[in-house]
Amino acid sequence: xxxxxxxxxxxxxxxxxxxxxxxxxxxxxxxxxxxxxxxxxxxxxxxxxxxxxxxxxxxxxxxxxxxxxxxxxxxxxxxxxxxxxxxxxxxxxxxxxxxxxxxxxxxxxxxxxxxxxxxxxxxxxxxxxxxxxxxxxxxxxxxxxxxxxxxxxxxxxxxxxxxxxxxxxxxxxxxxxxxxxxxxxxxxxxxxxxxxxxxxxxxxxxxxxxxxxxxxxxxxxxxxxxxxxxxxxxxxxxxxxxxxxxxxxxxxxxxxxxxxxxxxxxxxxxxxxxxxxxxxxxxxxxxxxxxxxxxxxxxxxxxxxxxxxxxxxxxxxxxxxxxxxxxxxxxxxxxxxxxxxxxxxxxxxxxxxxxxxxxxxxxxxxxxxxxxxxxxxxxxxxxxxxxxxxxxxxxxxxxxxxxxxxxxxxxxxxxxxxxxxxxxxxxxxxxxxxxxxxxxxxxxxxxxxxxxxxxxxxxxxxxxxxxxxxxxxxxxxxxxxxxxxxxxxxxxxx
Amino acid sequence: xxxxxxxxxxxxxxxxxxxxxxxxxxxxxxxxxxxxxxxxxxxxxxxxxxxxxxxxxxxxxxxxxxxxxxxxxxxxxxxxxxxxxxxxxxxxxxxxxxxxxxxxxxxxxxxxxxxxxxxxxxxxxxxxxxxxxxxxxxxxxxxxxxxxxxxxxxxxxxxxxxxxxxxxxxxxxxxxxxxxxxxxxxxxxxxxxxxxxxxxxxxxxxxxxxxxxxxxxxxxxxxxxxxxxxxxxxxxxxxxxxxxxxxxxxxxxxxxxxxxxxxxxxxxxxxxxxxxxxxxxxxxxxxxxxxxxxxxxxxxxxxxxxxxxxxxxxxxxxxxxxxxxxxxxxxxxx
Numbered sequence: 001x002x003x004x005x006x007x008x009x010x011x012x013x014x015x016x017x018x019x020x021x022x023x024x025x026x027x028x029x030x031x032x033x034x035x036x037x038x039x040x041x042x043x044x045x046x047x048x049x050x051x052x053x054x055x056x057x058x059x060x061x062x063x064x065x066x067x068x069x070x071x072x073x074x075x076x077x078x079x080x081x082x083x084x085x086x087x088x089x090x091x092x093x094x095x096x097x098x099x100x101x102x103x104x105x106x107x108x109x110x111x112x113x114x115x116x117x118x119x120x121x122x123x124x125x126x127x128x129x130x131x132x133x134x135x136x137x138x139x140x141x142x143x144x145x146x147x148x149x150x151x152x153x154x155x156x157x158x159x160x161x162x163x164x165x166x167x168x169x170x171x172x173x174x175x176x177x178x179x180x181x182x183x184x185x186x187x188x189x190x191x192x193x194x195x196x197x198x199x200x201x202x203x204x205x206x207x208x209x210x211x212x213x214x215x216x217x218x219x220x221x222x223x224x225x226x227x228x229x230x231x232x233x234x235x236x237x238x239x240x241x242x243x244x245x246x247x248x249x250x251x252x253x254x255x256x257x258x259x260x261x262x263x264x265x266x267x268x269x270x271x272x273x274x275x276x277x278x279x280x281x282x283x284x285x286x287x288x289x290x291x292x293x294x295x296x297x298x299x300x301x302x303x304x305x306x307x308x309x310x311x312x313x314x315x316x317x318x319x320x321x322x323x324x325x326x327x328x329x330x331x332x333x334x335x336x337x338x339x340x341x342x343x344x345x346x347x348x349x350x351x352x353x354x355x356x357x358x359x360x361x362x363x364x365x366x367x368x369x370x371x372x373x374x375x376x377x378x379x380x381x382x383x384x385x386x387x388x389x390x391x392x393x394x395x396x397x398x399x400x401x402x403x404x405x406x407x408x409x410x411x412x413x414x415x416x417x418x419x420x421x422x423x424x425x426x427x428x429x430x431x432x433x434x435x436x437x438x439x440x441x442x443x444x445x446x447x448x449x450x451x452x453x454x455x456x457x458x459x460x461x462x463x464x465x466x467x468x469x470x471x472x473x474x475x476x477x478x479x480x481x482x483x484x485x486x487x488x489x490x491x492x493x494x
Numbered sequence: 495x496x497x498x499x500x501x502x503x504x505x506x507x508x509x510x511x512x513x514x515x516x517x518x519x520x521x522x523x524x525x526x527x528x529x530x531x532x533x534x535x536x537x538x539x540x541x542x543x544x545x546x547x548x549x550x551x552x553x554x555x556x557x558x559x560x561x562x563x564x565x566x567x568x569x570x571x572x573x574x575x576x577x578x579x580x581x582x583x584x585x586x587x588x589x590x591x592x593x594x595x596x597x598x599x600x601x602x603x604x605x606x607x608x609x610x611x612x613x614x615x616x617x618x619x620x621x622x623x624x625x626x627x628x629x630x631x632x633x634x635x636x637x638x639x640x641x642x643x644x645x646x647x648x649x650x651x652x653x654x655x656x657x658x659x660x661x662x663x664x665x666x667x668x669x670x671x672x673x674x675x676x677x678x679x680x681x682x683x684x685x686x687x688x689x690x691x692x693x694x695x696x697x698x699x700x701x702x703x704x705x706x707x708x709x710x711x712x713x714x715x716x717x718x719x720x721x722x723x724x725x726x727x728x729x730x731x732x733x734x735x736x737x738x739x740x741x742x743x744x745x746x747x748x749x750x751x752x753x754x755x756x757x758x759x760x761x762x763x764x765x766x767x768x769x770x771x772x773x774x775x776x777x778x779x780x781x782x783x784x785x786x787x788x789x790x791x792x793x794x795x796x797x798x799x800x801x802x803x804x805x806x807x808x809x810x811x812x813x814x815x816x817x818x819x820x821x822x823x824x825x826x827x828x
Contacts, residue, residue, distance in 0.1 A: 444551050445549050
């Protein structure tokens with residue numbers, strides 16, 4: 001996919017101090033966002049899943065909602081609000097705010113749009129954790145605190161690390177935020193290089209560095225995940241855990257949730273509504289973007305189904321028939337997610353226009369690009385489900401005389417259904433927001449909500465960007481229900 | 495499970511349906527690096543006038559040029575309508591020679607020396623300034639003055655943007671690499687702020703983040719559209735200054751087109767009186783028509799009264815690489 005030119009020039013690029021700085025800056029940003037996402041997501045997830053927090057269902061939805069806000073919209077909103085002469089400075093009557101761009105601006109915008117990955121996976125893990133495990137530990141004489149650190153946390157660690165991996169991949173490949181926040185990361189450098197037509201060697205080398213960083217992230221995730229797997233050994237179904245009583249800490253918990261929701265949901269939505277209001281006042285708002293909405297829904301829906309169908313065999317192989325080959329195959333598929341969208345899009349342009357011209361610039365190729373980009377998200381959902389259900393029931397089915405295909409169809413698939421839906425939902429949400437590949441690969445005249453937002457912000461017409469952005473958010477929000485409402489079949493009481 | 499099966503069947507059907515899509519003939523395919531918000535009405539006028547249907551792919555000029563290069567001779571595009579001579583120059587091996595009668599309408603300065611593309615509208619580089627923060631008498635006579643101490647931390651530029659790079663190319667051709675390098679380094683020392691492109695610079699001036707910025711002249715009108723009361727105005731440097739580069743947006747025909755006559759009709763339309771008057775009457779932004787018979791929009795200094803650097807736009811495509819290298823060496827690109 002990447003056409004690297006000569007070796008000598010490539011080494012020169014790597015040796016430059018600018019490149020080293022670029023790698024360091026990128027690692028710093030990834031580490032910062034992952035840390036911030038865990039700090040925000042894990043306590044919130046525990047509160048809504050395991051405590052008697054008042055209104056926790058509502059908080060659970062509110063805390064997951066920022067996932068539907070595209071990160072470039074989040075960045076626009078943060079800039080509009082905290083800008084040197086933004087809304088906040090205006091409201092406070094302050095002459096001028098400090099410049100919000102740079103590392104911290106990028107960190108805030110990226111945390112906003114990625115922490116829900118960790119939140120959703122951690123919430124499901126906390127919820128589906130079999131309380132029998134914790135009770136057994138208590139029965140063996142361990143204190144509450146020790147049980148929490150020795151049993152509860154290790155049990156949700158695979159989910160949290162998987163979520164962190166998705167966050168890391170997102171940050172590695174994101175262009176919109178780092179460009180708006182003017183933070184130099186590898187992806188921004190790759191974009192600038194790819195836009196110029198001459199020597200692509202530096203860009204290709206940087207892209208390979210990006211792939212190497214992905215490999216590091218994957219390695220870290222694998223180590224954290226395999227440090228202990230837990231599943232029920234015996235027969236029977238898990239109960240729901242009894243909620244922990246917060247007592248007087250309830251107010252603290254409530255203000256925490258309010259702060260998270262206020263900063264990450266109310267603020268960007270508020271800025272969008274302000275722009276909408278300004279647009280209405282200036283009479284610049286046309287009708288609702290119906291066509292674009294249908295296009296967005298169609299392309300993203302197809303991508304979600306296709307990605308899950310493609311992820312099933314890979315996850316099945318990796319989870320049930322572990323071998324070096326199946327592991328490698330699974331790991332390899334994560335690479336696509338860390339490459340910037342523009343790199344994948346131009347590679348597909350090159351390939352399809354020359355060797356597969358009938359599919360070039362068709363909906364099919366666009367869907368294929370989405371699948372390549374977001375495959376790991378489908379895989380993460382499917383895999384988590386496989387890991388949580390364990391192989392025992394399938395072994396029983398095989399023992400009772402069903403063949404491998406019948407077992408997969410009749411036993412495995414129903415068990416992992418919620419995981420499939422969750423994976424599909426993640427892909428759907430990402431495809432709704434996707435921009436670089438959509439711009440280059442969409443069929444001609446095929447406008448989506450994301451491209452509408454893009455073309456309005458191109459000329460600074462924020463008031464016109466507000467409508468498609470709000471519609472995009474409104475249409476994506478119900479899909480979150482798939483990620484939260486479903487619970488694993490085994491955990492169902494009865 | 496049944497639902498999943500039905501969905502996968504639908505998916506396969508959709509992909510197959512997509513494969514059978516339209517063949518080469520049919521509507522004229524235009525790759526437009528110019529924003530939809532600006533030029534969509536122009537395309538509508540063309541269809542009304544000629545009855546030729548068009549399909550437009552909008553994108554960033556440089557990204558579309560890269561796309562055309564990747565597509566090679568299989569490019570579905572018939573016409574490339576770009577924001578700058580650099581993007582057109584970058585794909586000129588893939589462009590068809592334009593007929594003389596179309597080219598003649600435009601001054602030689604604003605078209606390719608080898609007739610592969612032609613300018614369709616003109617724009618000047620200007621200094622956009624905050625009327626609140628800068629007194630008119632304090633405005634600089636030359637773009638070179640922006641490295642002076644009084645402009646420290648007050649200037650905005652867009653070093654990754656094609657229009658700024660074209661301006662730097664103009665400066666290199668007029669003043670030489672050494673003087674350009676010194677200016678770029680001086681600007682760095684002076685704490686000039688970087689932006690992604692022109693619009694955010696004008697917005698930043700309007701918001702008071704910076705006091706002046708180097709942009710194309712017509713972004714002022716765009717930002718005024720969204721913020722009618724913004725305290726911003728354009729300033730031209732003194733006659734003959736390199737800061738006053740006049741550049742063009744333009745169009746070229748792809749050699750791989752199978753609709754040559756329709757494609758030519760499109761370029762002809764862009765340079766017809768109707769197509770040219772669009773920039774004066776219809777457009778949200780005010781650009782310069784390039785056909786002499788059409789008068790420029792009121793309020794703009796006429797093109798032939800602007801004295802900029804004496805450089806050839808044709809060479810901009812080939813010179814771009816050296817310009818980008820210079821920007822990289824002076825730390826403006828990473």
